[in-house]
Amino acid sequence: MQLIQQLRQRQPLVHCITNFVVANFQANGLLALGASPVMADAVEEAEDIARIADCSILNIGTLKQQTVDAMILAGNSARATGKPVVLDPVGAGATPFRKASVLKVLDEVDITLIRCNTGELAAIADIPWAAKGVDAGEGSADIEDIAKKTARKYNCLVAVSGEVDIVTDGHSTLSITGGHPMMTTITGMGCLLSSVTGAFLAVGMERPLEAAADALSFYKRAGEQTAKTSSGPGDFAVNFLNTLHTLDRESKTFLA
C-alpha cells in the first residue's frame, strides 16, 4: 500500500505549533489530506498534546518568546515516544530573534526533519551570502552540499523547497521536480507542506527519507493539478484543498 493510502487509513494526529497567519489553511489542508490536525501552542499543554499526537510540527512564523518554550517541551515530548518532529524555520534569517530561536530549538530537540527554503537553510548553516538574499534555484549545487552538512550536523533530514525540491539525510539526496509557480502566490504553502511532510513521516518512519520525498512529490503534483483549474490566487487556495483530498484517491468524488 502506498504511504498516502496508509496515511488516509490511519489518519495521524498532527500537532502543530504554528503561526496565526496560516493556522486555518494548515488545519484545513491536513483535514483535506486525510490527517487530523490539532493546533495547540500554549506552553501549558504543548507537552501533553505532543504525547498523544503522532507527530509535531514546530513553525516559527509568528514566534513569541514563550512559543519557543512550548516548542522545546512539545518536541522533546514527541521524541521521547519516538514520534517525528518537523521544524519549519520560517524566515530564520530575517531577524536575530528568529535565528537564535531556531538554533535553540535545534540544540535542545532531536529534530527529525527541517523543512525550509534556501534562504532559511543558509541562515541555519550560517552561510554569509544568505544575508544578501537567496532565491530558490540559485547555486543549487551548493544548496545540496549545505543541506547535507546541516543534516549531518543535526543528525536529521533536511528538505529544501524550490523549483526543484531536495531532501537529504546527510548522505543520500533525493530530488523532486514538478510543482507550479502558482504555489508561490499564496501564503502558507510552505507551512502546510511541512505539516503534510510530518503526516507522511508519522506513517512512514521505517524509511523516513523516502517518506519525506513521497510527501514532497505528492505536494508538487497537487500543485500542478490545481493550477490546471485555477484562474487566480484566490481560487488556487480553495482548489488546492480539494486536490489534497482527491489526489491518489481511488474515488474522485468527495467523501465517496
Add this chain to the structure above:
Amino acid sequence: MQLIQQLRQRQPLVHCITNFVVANFQANGLLALGASPVMADAVEEAEDIARIADCSILNIGTLKQQTVDAMILAGNSARATGKPVVLDPVGAGATPFRKASVLKVLDEVDITLIRCNTGELAAIADIPWAAKGVDAGEGSADIEDIAKKTARKYNCLVAVSGEVDIVTDGHSTLSITGGHPMMTTITGMGCLLSSVTGAFLAVGMERPLEAAADALSFYKRAGEQTAKTSSGPGDFAVNFLNTLHTLDRESKTFLA
C-alpha cells in the same frame, strides 16, 4: 416572524473570545448569517466588549492562561446585563489544562449554553469511557442522560453535536437530525456553530431551548444545502458562507 428573520433585522453584536485557527471563518460566518462579529480576547478589554455586545462566545481552542481570565471577565460582564454566554469547550478532554480551564469557567461564570461534541461532554461530566475516545453517534442514549445531568448541574442548556444533535435544559430534550458528513471535513464548523447559536440566543432568550434548537436545525440545513453544490472541502467552506447568507432569506440574490 421566525428567529432567523429577527436575527437579520436586529443584527446582534456577537463577541467572540476564540482561537486563532478559526477566527476568520467564524467572523465571516457570523457576517454571512446576518450578525455582527467582534473578536476581542484581550484581558484588557474583554469586560468592556462583553458589556456592549448582545452575547459572548467563549471558545478554548487555542487557550492561554490569560485567555481564561479574559473569559471569566467577559462572561460575568455579559451575564450581569442578562446577555447569553455560550461556552465551546474545544478538546476539553485532550489535556489537563483544557479540562481544568473549562471547569474553572463553568465554576465562575453563569454559562447559558455549552455547545460541545460527545467527547467534550464526557470530559466535562468526568465520564471514564471518554478517555478511550468517544465518537458522535455511539451510546446516544447515555449521551442524552449525561447532557441532562450536566445541564442540571450547571443550570444551563447543553447542546451536543453529532449525526443527531441534541439540546437539553436538563428536563426537556430536543433532537435535530440532518446535516452532512462534509461538515466534518473542514476546521471550525463546530466553533462557528457555537457562535451561530449565540446569535440565535441573543434574539431568542424568551425561549432559549427553542432558540438553540432553531440554530442547530438551521445549521444542519445549511450543511445539507451546501453539500449539494460542493466538490471538495475547499469549496464546501466557501459555499457554506454563501448558504449562511441566503438560507431562509426571501430573496436569494446576494444583498438584494
Add this chain to the structure above:
Amino acid sequence: MQLIQQLRQRQPLVHCITNFVVANFQANGLLALGASPVMADAVEEAEDIARIADCSILNIGTLKQQTVDAMILAGNSARATGKPVVLDPVGAGATPFRKASVLKVLDEVDITLIRCNTGELAAIADIPWAAKGVDAGEGSADIEDIAKKTARKYNCLVAVSGEVDIVTDGHSTLSITGGHPMMTTITGMGCLLSSVTGAFLAVGMERPLEAAADALSFYKRAGEQTAKTSSGPGDFAVNFLNTLHTLDRESKTFLA
C-alpha cells in the same frame, strides 16, 4: 508608469503587525496585489523587521498590551529610515483600552497615514456624537472637517472609508467614489485596504496624498469588478483576491 505597475515591479515588503482574525486574508491580499507581506508582531523582532521592510502597518484589531509596545518599536524603526507607517485604529471607540492605545501610538510614532472609518475617526478626534454610533455616509461634511483637523494635529494623512472615501493631508482633500456594498459583508476588507495603501505609499512617497488616493481608488474598483462575478460573501472573498491580482495588469491570465 502608473503606481500599481511600479508596485508590481518593486514588490515592496509590507510589514504587518495585525490581528489574528484577518492576518491570512491580509497576507494573501498583499501577495495577490504584487507586494510581499511579512507578518511579525513579536516585540522581540518588530524593530528589526520594520527596518528591512518598505513600510509598516499597525493594526489594533486584536490588541494586547505587548503589541502596543511592538507597534511603537516598529513604527519608530520604520520612520527612522523614511519608510511610511500606516495606522489602522480598528474599533478605536469600542473600549478605553483601544482608544488609549491608539492615542499612545499616535503620540509616540510619526504616523504617515491613518486609515479608518468614520466611527474610528470620531473616537480619535474625541467627537462626542461618536459614542452614539457613527455610520459611514452620515454627516459627511463634518467628517471631512474632522479628518482635516486630525491630519493637521498629527501631521499625517487621514483616509476615511465609506460609501465615498476621502483622504486629506489637512489642507487638500480628495474624494473617491465607487466600490460595492458586498465589500462590507466580509471581515478584514478595511484591514487589507490599510495594507494595500501602505504598499502604494511604499512606492509613492514623492506624492503621498496622491498615492493614498490611488490605493483607495484601485481598491474600490477591485470591489466593483469582483461584485460582478460573486454570488455571496464566500466567493466574493475568493474572487476579490483574484481581482487584486489581475486588475490593471496587461495580461489578465494568472501568472502570464
